Amino acid sequence: MRLAVIGAGALGGTFATLLARAGHHVTVTARGRALDVIREEGIRLSGGFGDTHARPAALERLAETPDLTLVCTKAHDAAAALSFNAAAIAGSPVIVVQNGLDGVTTAARLLPGSDCFGALTLIAAHYEAPGVVRVTTAAPTYLGRGSGAADAATRRWQAVLDAAVPTIALDNFVGAQWTKLIVNMLNALPAITGLSVQEVIDHPGLRRLMTASMREAVRVARARGVRFGQLQGLDDRSLRRFARLPLWAGQRLPLQLRARMGSVPNQGSTLQSLNRGQVTEIDYLNGAIVREAAASGLEAPVSALLTTLVHEVETSGVSLTPDAVLARLPRH
Template structure:
């Protein structure tokens, strides 16, 4: 199948390399040094899925009409990247592989003739060098759209993607997006202090802050009437219980995620953006919790403070001491 991948960073590079290895005709879009590296040497993938050197077509926009499109840009770049490729995409299926809650709606608005769906990936991959991706934690990815059951097209696309990496079509995709948002609360604190996710969760003081941001996210989801989808052992019942627990007990949740990651340092996507000198997705992660809280007349002080601190790190281009997190985040 002819597959176009918009955005060849950590996840886009992973999917591009693995789909190419599976025999698909892959074209990617990239920018700057990343584009230059892919044109010169291809995408170098290592880690949990093995060693792959994928020689794929690459440009700043798609050059040939695809049969399937994966949008793998950062959330803040999605609208412009989709718009610049909209004419070529036309009516083909579009899979948005993105953090946050708004990606599928953004794609559907800009691509009214296309069939848009979302993919939630728990794969952990480090992309700190142009054209080079290392997968630190493999995982199943979850495909769907809306609140209903998985439809026939989602099931078909999941089967195509599963030729490269495990993908399951799921019902209740919106609820699963919220569960992934809870998982993404692992991102902010490591980016602020410049340490791996594992190091942060191992630190009792910082683990408490991460737990508070997760619990606040779940509580806002409950206030929104969300039924959380099942991802990586997390589901509605477990998260609702977690929302009622005191922080000292609730810390078992980030700890269990840390154990699943293993020993290879996981920087998290937010910190990787900081290290590359690029804007982060914090406004679509912690910032999304703040906006969703406001929509139901509530506050999200933990995630608001973390959003501010991540933006400070972006501006400084340097990490902050753990004491700033402990002082500024109301836990």
């Protein structure tokens, strides 16, 4: 099949390489030095899915209509990337591989003639240089759309992706987006401190703060009437129970997530963006919790603080020590 991958970062590079290895004709979009490197040297993938070298076609803008397009940009770049490539992909199926809550609705709004799906991936990948990606955690990707059962079109594209990278068709995709958003509460503190996810969870004070952000996010979701989807061993029942636990007991959740990561340091996507000098997608992670809370007349002070601190590090370029982070917590 003719497949396109918009965005050649950590996840885009991973999907493009694995799809090419499975025998598909893959075209990726990139810009600047990344475009030049991929054209000249291809993409080298190492780590959890094995060592692979692929030479996909590389363009700044798609020129032909593919059979399927994967959008692998950061959440804040999705609308611009879709609009930039709309002439080629309008009317053809699109899968948005993205954090946050808005990816599928954004694609459907900008491409009204396209069949739009979402993908939630648990793959952890590190962008080491243009055209060089290392997978630190090999894990499944979940494909779906809407709040109902996975439909026939979802299952068709799941089969295509699954031949290249483990992919599961998912019921209640919207609920699963919220579950993934809870898991993505792992991202802010590594970005603020410069520590790996594992190091953050190993620090007692930071682990408590991370747990508080997760618990707050679950409570906001409940206020919004969300029924959490099943993802990474979590579901509606377990997350509702987690939100009722005292803070000390709730710390089991980040510890469980840490155990699944293994020992290879996981920077998290937000810290990787900072390390590359790029704007982060924090406004679509913790920032989304703040907005959803406001829509229900609530506040989300923990996510508001973490969003502010990530933006401060974006501006200053200087990480905060754990003590400096904990000192910013409001006193009661």
